[in-house]
Amino acid sequence: MAVVGNPNAGKTTLYNALTGSSQHVGNYPGVTVEKVSGKLKLSSQTVDCIDIPGLYSLNAVSADEKVATEVIRPRSEEAPDLFVYVLDATNLERNLFLFSQIAEFGFPVVVALTMSDRLGPQDRTVSARLLGESLGIDVVPVVAFKDKGIEELKAAIDRNLLEPRIPIVNLTVPAEITAEIDILSDRLSRAGVDASAAEIRSDLLAPVEATRLFVPDFPEMWEAFQESRNRLLDANLLRPSIDTQARYQWARAIQDGAVKKPLTLLPRPKSRTDKIDQILTHRVFGLLIFTAVMYLVFQSIYTFAQPVMALIDDDFSHLKGAVAKIVPPGDFQSLLVDGVINGIGSALVFLPQILILFFFISVLEGTGYLARAAFLMDRLLGWCGLNGRAFIPLLSSFACAIPGVMAARVMPDPRSRLVTILVAPLMSCSARLPVYLLLISTFVEPQLGAGWAGFALFAMHLLGLVIAIPISWLLNRRVVKGKRLPFALELPPYQWPKWRDVALAMYGRGKTFVHTAGTIIAVMSVIIWSLSYYPRSGSAPAETPAQQERQLEQSFLGRAGKAIEPVFLPAGFDWRISTAILSAFPARETVVPSLGIIFSLGADSDETSVDLRQKLREATWPDGRKLFNPWVAAGLMVFFALCAQCMATLAAVKRETNSWKWPLFMFAYMTTLAYVVAVLIHQTARLLGQA
Amino acid sequence: MIASVPKIGTIGFGELRKGMVARVCEVDENCLESRRLQELGFTLGTEFSVIKVAPLGDPVEIDVRGYRICLRRQECECIGIELV
Numbered sequence: 001m002a003v004v005g006n007p008n009a010g011k012t013t014l015y016n017a018l019t020g021s022s023q024h025v026g027n028y029p030g031v032t033v034e035k036v037s038g039k040l041k042l043s044s045q046t047v048d049c050i051d052i053p054g055l056y057s058l059n060a061v062s063a064d065e066k067v068a069t070e071v072i073r074p075r076s077e078e079a080p081d082l083f084v085y086v087l088d089a090t091n092l093e094r095n096l097f098l099f100s101q102i103a104e105f106g107f108p109v110v111v112a113l114t115m116s117d118r119l120g121p122q123d124r125t126v127s128a129r130l131l132g133e134s135l136g137i138d139v140v141p142v143v144a145f146k147d148k149g150i151e152e153l154k155a156a157i158d159r160n161l162l163e164p165r166i167p168i169v170n171l172t173v174p175a176e177i178t179a180e181i182d183i184l185s186d187r188l189s190r191a192g193v194d195a196s197a198a199e200i201r202s203d204l205l206a207p208v209e210a211t212r213l214f215v216p217d218f219p220e221m222w223e224a225f226q227e228s229r230n231r232l233l234d235a236n237l238l239r240p241s242i243d244t245q246a247r248y249q250w251a252r253a254i255q256d257g258a259v260k261k262p263l264t265l266l267p268r269p270k271s272r273t274d275k276i277d278q279i280l281t282h283r284v285f286g287l288l289i290f291t292a293v294m295y296l297v298f299q300s301i302y303t304f305a306q307p308v309m310a311l312i313d314d315d316f317s318h319l320k321g322a323v324a325k326i327v328p329p330g331d332f333q334s335l336l337v338d339g340v341i342n343g344i345g346s347a348l349v350f351l352p353q354i355l356i357l358f359f360f361i362s363v364l365e366g367t368g369y370l371a372r373a374a375f376l377m378d379r380l381l382g383w384c385g386l387n388g389r390a391f392i393p394l395l396s397s398f399a400c401a402i403p404g405v406m407a408a409r410v411m412p413d414p415r416s417r418l419v420t421i422l423v424a425p426l427m428s429c430s431a432r433l434p435v436y437l438l439l440i441s442t443f444v445e446p447q448l449g450a451g452w453a454g455f456a457l458f459a460m461h462l463l464g465l466v467i468a469i470p471i472s473w474l475l476n477r478r479v480v481k482g483k484r485l486p487f488a489l490e491l492p493p494y495q496w497p498k499w500r501d502v503a504l505a506m507y508g509r510g511k512t513f514v515h516t517a518g519t520i521i522a523v524m525s526v527i528i529w530s531l532s533y534y535p536r537s538g539s540a541p542a543e544t545p546a547q548q549e550r551q552l553e554q555s556f557l558g559r560a561g562k563a564i565e566p567v568f569l570p571a572g573f574d575w576r577i578s579t580a581i582l583s584a585f586p587a588r589e590t591v592v593p594s595l596g597i598i599f600s601l602g603a604d605s606d607e608t609s610v611d612l613r614q615k616l617r618e619a620t621w622p623d624g625r626k627l628f629n630p631w632v633a634a635g636l637m638v639f640f641a642l643c644a645q646c647m648a649t650l651a652a653v654k655r656e657t658n659s660w661k662w663p664l665f666m667f668a669y670m671t672t673l674a675y676v677v678a679v680l681i682h683q684t685a686r687l688l689g690q691a
Numbered sequence: 692m693i694a695s696v697p698k699i700g701t702i703g704f705g706e707l708r709k710g711m712v713a714r715v716c717e718v719d720e721n722c723l724e725s726r727r728l729q730e731l732g733f734t735l736g737t738e739f740s741v742i743k744v745a746p747l748g749d750p751v752e753i754d755v756r757g758y759r760i761c762l763r764r765q766e767c768e769c770i771g772i773e774l775v
Contacts, residue, residue, distance in 0.1 A: 057730040091758035094732050239720050244729040248737075248756075283746040375761055379747035382763065388750070486724045486766040488731060491752060491759065 005086030007054030316345030343525025366497030385476025717771025
């Protein structure tokens, strides 16, 4: 069984209500990016249920639509036994358009009529009974998030799996076309090919470049089709628009039969959504509010998370102290304290911020404001080859580029999609947050105060977005080729976010993050620790800072850092920073743990708190100059902001673009960009006499 | 190949302002954009109205066939429209 329908018709909510799963739901078209499947328990049986991404039409254009249309092909291996068609009661005509395409291929369908709760007393009412009668199938009104109508729908599904009902769709097409279909149908059946009139019409009227061929293509049939096409061409009837027009004509007739119009002819009063939109999409206030909302989000991530983060930090310091007391000093103690606990602790400390970010994203998505953001931002993103829809993938990339890259599937235009994928990792993901916070709280906050610290954080997040604009413009002009599709976006009505969905989104992201911290980061921490701990000269633990530094210098990691130091010298980075950068290429999450290990390895383990900030402030070049100043810190932050230090993202890009070309290209351009900008910052500082 | 109905006062999408009502009077059969727009309901003879215009001038929100959709002016130039 499959759930199918237009984007934003309420499919995912219905799917969740049916299967009891917790798929991510948003008040934003195109939230389902992949086929998702689950189990549906009915009174007589349990069936597999798939959630198909929202579609406008079966004439697939985007990658997203292709996933879906593969399932909805007649005689397809994957074709389900039954479709549950989600029909939006507030938007019958367009929803019936896609319905007619699915129904015509002879699939059994049950209609779930959604959004009827959104029809106010001023609106028309839609009769499920009349609709069911004219379509010849079961139509069940549902309000999925309130579980209304779900039991009835399940009963209807159960009934239809035993005795399928196939909808009646009678399109009115010119008689000449019907005649040609009859001729072709006749020839096909003589050739032993079984094809319905709808399939033949679809192939006959299909635009030349269309690849959706239902009828097997062999020379004899090809000729017959060509003859029919020529005859229709002469009569000026070989037009794809005839098919579209016939479907809408049919949809209008069905709608008129099922709708009870209100008696009043007064103009409809402005809805609540219209009133809110007057302000939120206002020429001046709309943009001001948008900027304010985005600023508020990043400012609160910084301020609200601080107390919790301090608490987590303290706990890990205590843990380190406790472990150091139990385990005797030596290699093993260092592994546990400096490697594992230090590594995991310095990653877990960012959990509060990730939760806050996802709280805001899912609230904005749930209320419908995210769609307005796309509406407001389209012009700004549009001229450089992106579009307002890219706002979602890009905003998600602020949390993590991987969901961002995947969310780009909702973009129907392949060209904008590829550009969005290529610039998404420039957005400052949550894994970069640790570096910013560490450096800002070490070098900006003590001197300039919390206000500027918040601003610096905002600026670092803005940087990726600002750089992404010229980059996408360049990519769009020079690199990416392909067909562009019109941008289409729906603004859903405003509503209160469903707090359950918000909680689920936060839980899901948090869980993934903790999982990563517990696995990849723990393993990486141990690897970095051992590379920086071995080989050791003699067994005496390093006591003085000078000894510790000498020890690190001659370790494997230190040697690699030293070897690469000349490359990073123009950016003002010494071998320790270079080492941290090297160690962060597989996953940038590891950079703060690496810095912690590099700058504090061998520290007296009885000390409960090894303050990395203090260590960074005190670090010097061999000649005694301070290693860090705000310029070097800024250079390092910018390097991390722009560099492609995430294997998982590159793997996701490979998967999404189905080629190694784009991830390699992405790695090359981002790393070069990061290096060049970091060097520029340091050289500017030198010119200003700040280095 | 162009399909059209008799037109009176054709205008471009760029000239649409908030509150205007227009009708589709010409569709390009072979253009991908035009096909997608038709699938969204902008078939020959369909009337639609402009609900709002984004602060930066584009996109525009349009009421067509009882629902609303935001489109970019430039990308709709492949269908011909006239004021009603």
